[in-house]
Amino acid sequence: MSNLDQEEQLRIANEKITVANEKIVTLENDKDDQGKVIKYLQNLAHKVVSKFPELLDEDEDATQE
16 A cells, blocks of 8 residues: 555545544534523423413323323
8 A cells, every 4th residue: 555545544534533523512512502402491391380280280181191
């Protein structure tokens, strides 16, 4: 294998590693964002149910059908 072939393979490998690292960062950021959205929705649901507790009873009945 020539030096040019090895250099080309190394360049391609480095590009793939860079792309993989970018995907990992994106997934980690998405995970953080999803966690924030889930926490917000949980808080919102808690506030709604605390003001309208009868909604919780209706949801429980609907899931038992």
